[in-house]
Amino acid sequence: MEPLVLPYRGKQPRLAEDVFLAPTAVVIGDVTVGPASSLWFGVVVRGDIGPIRIGARVNLQEGVIVHLDEGFPVVIEDDVTVGHGAIVHGATIAAGAQIGMGAVLLTGSCIGAGAIVAAGAVVPEGMVVPPGTVAMGVPARVRREVTAEEREALLARARRYAERGAEFRALLAQRERGNVP
Template sequence: MHPTVFIAPGAVVLGDVTLGAQASVWYGAVLRGDVDAIVIGEKTNLQDGTIVHVDTGHPARIGARVGVGHRAILHGCTVEDDCLIGMGSVLLNGAHIGTGSVVAAGAVVPEDTRVPPGSLVVGVPARVTRRVDDALRARIRDTWEHYVAEAARHRAGAFPLARTSL
């Protein structure tokens, strides 16, 4: 594992999982590469409560500079570089999200759906509603840049876990 990777206490990473430089796996996230591979690109963040899982024949490949929002579920799917996956969204086996796309919070991307590069998808089931504009491209960049910086702070011990008594 690259020394710049941050895996938060309480996150679970097991099986065939590869994490790129400056990737971060946040509190309560689970990456379970038990029956196929999970590959996470550099500077990608898997925020609190995210689940990445696979099926046999359905690896999970998440590109570089991707922000994956809190409690998202990515199951046997592909997300290309420079994407934003909204909080609580679900990507099912065989879903393929093209470069520079945004999946809105709460969207469900059905099995084997191909989202073209630069698309905004919303809803249940997820549908392309428009092209990603400059403002959304900036938000994608701001998200991964923020999490790269925060991961470095957390890795350095800036936020020690509180000790509680019951």
């Protein structure tokens, strides 16, 4: 099984050489994915009506959906973690941020550098989560500052997923050659 990578209306996805794409990932249209990033099983990134830009060492975990509205491109900067089952829709996520499992970022929302959106939170349209803060709830509200320990953990998590993505890429390459026990 191969990931589904499709052009749409003349826009071809552009993926760095070392991106890990799980076999069930789907990437369509005007999408750019930076080095050492990973799109895990069941991820859908659909750039059919505008651009989606994903930086370096970004990990989109299982079941993440990334889409947009006209006039609201998606930008995910470097070292971002987007947890299992989250939805990023026409949003901007600055470097080093973390989006928790099942969170929803609605059109025009902006997540600041090093911020955390808690699992299950819904960030309303146009909301700005300031850098280095934690937003939680439905609708999301900024509750506190990110601690020094959390800040270190965010970057460590991004590095671990970059390493894990490289391992899985190598494993899939071995499998294609028939070398997996």
